[in-house]
Amino acid sequence: MKIEDARVIVASPGRNYVTLKIVTDGGIYGIGDATLNGRELAVASYLSEHVVPLLIGREAMNIEDTWQLLYRSAYWRRGPVTMAAIAAVDMALWDIKGKELGTPVWNLLGGRCRDGLLVYSHASGRSVDQTIEQVHTLIAAGYRAVRVQCLVPGLEAMYGVPRADGAGDGKGLPFVENDWSSQAYLRFVPTLFAAVRDAVGPKPALLHDAHHRLTPTQAGWLGKRLEDFQLFWLEDAVPAEWQDGYKILRHHTTTPLAVGEVFNTIFDCDRLVRNGWVDYIRAAPVHAGGITHLRKIADYAAPHHVKIGCHGAGDLSPVTMAAAAHFGIATYNAAIQEHGEHSAATHRLFPHHWSVTDGYLQPGDAPGLGVDIDEDLAGQLPYERAYLPVTRLEDGTVGDW
Ligand code: KDG
Ligand code: MG
Numbered sequence: 001m002k003i004e005d006a007r008v009i010v011a012s013p014g015r016n017y018v019t020l021k022i023v024t025d026g027g028i029y030g031i032g033d034a035t036l037n038g039r040e041l042a043v044a045s046y047l048s049e050h051v052v053p054l055l056i057g058r059e060a061m062n063i064e065d066t067w068q069l070l071y072r073s074a075y076w077r078r079g080p081v082t083m084a085a086i087a088a089v090d091m092a093l094w095d096i097k098g099k100e101l102g103t104p105v106w107n108l109l110g111g112r113c114r115d116g117l118l119v120y121s122h123a124s125g126r127s128v129d130q131t132i133e134q135v136h137t138l139i140a141a142g143y144r145a146v147r148v149q150c151l152v153p154g155l156e157a158m159y160g161v162p163r164a165d166g167a168g169d170g171k172g173l174p175f176v177e178n179d180w181s182s183q184a185y186l187r188f189v190p191t192l193f194a195a196v197r198d199a200v201g202p203k204p205a206l207l208h209d210a211h212h213r214l215t216p217t218q219a220g221w222l223g224k225r226l227e228d229f230q231l232f233w234l235e236d237a238v239p240a241e242w243q244d245g246y247k248i249l250r251h252h253t254t255t256p257l258a259v260g261e262v263f264n265t266i267f268d269c270d271r272l273v274r275n276g277w278v279d280y281i282r283a284a285p286v287h288a289g290g291i292t293h294l295r296k297i298a299d300y301a302a303p304h305h306v307k308i309g310c311h312g313a314g315d316l317s318p319v320t321m322a323a324a325a326h327f328g329i330a331t332y333n334a335a336i337q338e339h340g341e342h343s344a345a346t347h348r349l350f351p352h353h354w355s356v357t358d359g360y361l362q363p364g365d366a367p368g369l370g371v372d373i374d375e376d377l378a379g380q381l382p383y384e385r386a387y388l389p390v391t392r393l394e395d396g397t398v399g400d401w
Pocket of ligand 2: 209211235236261
């Protein structure tokens with residue numbers, strides 16, 4: 001079965017998504033997600049200019065060979081643009097293989113090894129009371145795990161929390177700069193978790209994302225103070241470019257640590273996993289080379305007691321959610337999956353068989369990945385330039401997003 005055509009579809013049902021559709025000579029097609037939030041057209045161009053010409057005429061069933069060809073032949077290996085492009089091809093080829101064989105991708109990955117994949121959703125309030133209300137609403141809707149974020153008193157806007165006008169992060173906004181104070185944040189977060197634990201009791205899993213904004217010693221201070229509230233994880237406490245930061249952090253707290261939504265390859269995970277500096281890797285199928293490469297990361301992490309909890313914010317498309325669902329149901333050390341919100345228009349654009357029931361993600365039984373794209377609708381939803389906000393510290397220097 002040869003690849004006859006491959007096209008890149010960019011559409012914005014409220015935010016931009018880049019999708020690759022690969023069509024074979026027998027008519028079977030597969031789709032893959034290539035969305036890189038805020039830099040979408042770089043991947044779209046990498047795909048259409050450099051990858052698609054290599055795909056035409058290739059055997060669609062040889063996924064590993066195509067993966068290796070795209071990874072090695074570029075010479076310029078790794079990086080978010082390259083790996084998102086390879087991921088899209090990889091997902092689309094798994095989708096095609098499943099359809100050709102008449103079986104869901106999870107079956108090709110070894111079959112189910114759990115009943116459902118635990119998901120977490122987001123409670124994100126502008127006050128502690130509002131945040132607690134949202135946690136209660138999610139628990140009432142069946143969620144067993146909730147990421148808790150709350151606007152720090154004194155700040156106007158903050159990652160993961162709706163703005164005063166109700167808008168979210170990077171949703172068609174012009175370029176925005178927000179004020180940030182790590183001191184105010186550090187003072188506030190332990191009081192937030194004391195209030196939330198008090199309100200919901202010991203059972204629900206609570207998570208928190210520090211979004212790469214702390215130094216190792218600041219993060220150690222915070223992790224220590226959160227220990228009594230037994231978080232499922234503290235995410236991205238420090239940026240991971242300098243991985244020894246996690247070594248320092250690890251020795252200051254027993255709060256479980258998660259990192260890696262910006263990771264692209266197994267090499268980003270290597271030292272953290274090998275040294276036992278983190279508990280969870282957050283790499284997602286779309287940003288870490290697809291199902292094929294994520295499986296290798298998971299297998300490398302498993303004997304080191306490191307589990308996988310894939311990034312799944314709303315800027316990762318329902319195609320990635322499908323890939324993550326198939327991966328997670330069939331991968332022993334997949335522990336949890338983020339379930340970000342998608343707009344109604346996004347669900348219409350990407351009809352899918354995956355679902356969240358009773359706090360667990362189910363991939364469904366449709367052949368392939370069980371997700372599609374409505375190309376007519378995509379044609380009516382043109383790309384809209386959008387940027388994630390950045391932060392300015394109290395003295396005016398640029399901070400981390
Ligand atoms: O594009 C960036 C977002 O996906 C990111 O800011 C969301 O940190 C995030 C998360 O954990 O979902
Ligand atoms: Mg995050």
